[in-house]
Amino acid sequence: MYKITKQKMVILGAFILGILISMYIKSLDASKVYITLEKKKEIENQIEITKKEIKKLKKSKINYENRLKYYDDVIQDDNKSIDDLMKEELENLKEISGFSNEVGEGIIITIKDSDQELSNNQNPNDLIVHDIDILRIINDLKKSGSKAISINGERILPLSKIKCSGATITVNDRTYGQPFIINAIGDKESLTASIISPQSYASLLKDGYGIYIKVEEKDEIIINSYKKSK
Structure with a gap:
């Protein structure tokens, strides 16, 4: 008798639970979406x-x-007219992107490997001009307001690549030997200071490692536009 009553209670409980679950599901808002x-x-x-x-x-x-x-x-x-404005915009874009000839005051920098004797335990690479040296000097010129820069006549663009290989460097896929000559247009006094000031990177190369660096101020420098290599 007790066993039958227990079974009936279990069946009744399951039945009630089923009804409650059914009521809960029906009460859910179909417009709501549940996500993880x-x-x-x-x-x-x-x-x-x-x-x-x-x-x-x-x-x-x-x-x-x-x-x-x-x-x-x-x-x-x-x-x-609109045509006049468009022409001015085009000239401005050419100047910024390096596709126009630039004329103005500036400086000429000549750079060569050091000719001093290698001291004991000194790395021979310390006496050689590397691509990173040229890049650092160019960055200093840009920070000092240079409007246009060239290396051995090769116009430097924002995306120009400079790589060294032994005693040569490659700029815009063209290879040049020493000396490396950098032309920079801008305020010549500011540009000169960026090279010869005691805290400059160029002074570190010259005074610390004997790298040959010569700076000349010019009232007029001509830097040609970028020419794509064939």
Whole structure:
């Protein structure tokens, strides 16, 4: 008798539990979607990326609006045509990208390997001009306001590659031997200071390792436009 009653209680409990589960499922909002924590993070990351894209687009929109206003103001105030403005823009882009000839005051730097005797335990590479040395000097010139730079007549662009191989360097896929001659257009006093000041990298090469470095100031320097190698 006790066993039968227990079985009936279990069946009744299961029946009631089934009814409760059924009621709970029916009470769920079908419009709600339940996702995993991993999916939630993925959606949050996508939202953040979208927000950044929107911010960039808004910034671009403002820049274009300002540019359009500039064109309108110039046309009205200076009586210039759209063609005139486009030509000015083209010349400006050529100057920035290195595809125009540049003329102006500046300096000429001549660089050669050191001719001093190798001291005991000294690395022979310390007395040789490397690509990193040329790059550091060029960066110093840019920081001092140089508008155009060339190495052995080769125009330096923002993406120009400079590599050394023994006593030669390769610039824009063309190879040049010593001496390495750097022409830089800009305020000649500022450019000279960037090379000869005691704290400059060029002074370190000259005074520390005997690298030959000569600086000449010029009232007029001509730097030709970039020419693609064949």
